[in-house]
Amino acid sequence: QHNILTSRPYAIKSSYDVKLEITGFTNDNIVKYVEQFFDQTIKEINTDSSKAQKLLKLLESNSSIWGVAHIPVNLELICSLWNNNDRKITTVLTMTVLYDNIIEWQCRRYLTKKNINHEDLMTQDVYDKCNAELQFLEYLAFKGMQCDEIMLTPAILKEAKDDLKSLAIDIPQILKMGILKSYDDTATGTQNQTEKQHYFVHLSFQEHLAARHLLSILMSTNK
Known part of the structure; x- marks a missing residue:
């Protein structure tokens, strides 16, 4: 007997007698x-x-x-x-600080890929250079949480892009940050990233980015 294990078995509809749990x-x-x-x-x-x-x-x-x-x-x-x-x-000392540090590091890697020197940049300067990308990721994470989805459909992606139209988001560039991944579940396959499903590298990152979006709303409201 052979078992095929996948970490994202959303396309599998059949029921099986054996259930496996990925525990980490x-x-x-x-x-x-x-x-x-x-x-x-x-x-x-x-x-x-x-x-x-x-x-x-x-x-x-x-x-x-x-x-x-x-x-x-x-x-x-x-x-x-x-x-x-x-x-x-x-x-x-906290989960929030850890995830913020990881996101900053991912942003610095992203800037390196774009041949932008960041070695002497302070944290806020790094965020400023990745402002559009971070705003989109935070908003997309929030939209996903609103819809109770971890697999973000092309419709959710399009809605997020349309809501933030002024940012002129380029999805292939967003993927280079290493926080959001694409998943093609179509039978024929597609190279168009906007037609694929997307997901964050882990639910905890989606939750953290969604919280950052809420925080930015609260801070702007207080002003």
């Missing part, structure tokens, strides 16, 4: 992943050999961060952020 990393998996991640970076860029143990110590000392580290995509981003700037993440 175990505690031992986290330790192994972090050690392997930094073993690889030591070979590639000669990074500090103690970084793995320092990060594990930080994760284990913060129950909230340790909890989200069981999600593989989160752990990969945490490791990448730590490898890029461990001094910044040592100040992380």
Whole structure:
């Protein structure tokens, strides 16, 4: 007997006698992943050999961060952020600050892809340069939460683009930020990103970005 496992089985309509649940990393998996991640970076860029143990110590000392580290995509981003700037993440005490730091790091990677020098930019300057992209992602995340959807249909995407028409959003560029992914469930396939379904790398990112959108509304209202 063979089983086919997919993390996004939305197109499968048939019922089965066996149900499988994806539970994420175990505690031992986290330790192994972090050690392997930094073993690889030591070979590639000669990074500090103690970084793995320092990060594990930080994760284990913060129950909230340790909890989200069981999600593989989160752990990969945490490791990448730590490898890029461990001094910044040592100040992380809340989930909000962690996700803000990850989003800033993703923005800096995005600017690198666009050949924009960001090394001397402050956090707010980075956000300003990615303002349109972040506004769209935050609004799209909020629209998805309103519709109770994690798979964002082309209709939701179009509505978000139309509502923020002044930003002149380019979806292929948005995807380069690494926070939103596309998923083509059509039989023939399409290269047009606006005709595909989209999803955030993890529900927790969608929730965080939606919260950022609400915060921006509240702050603008207070003004």
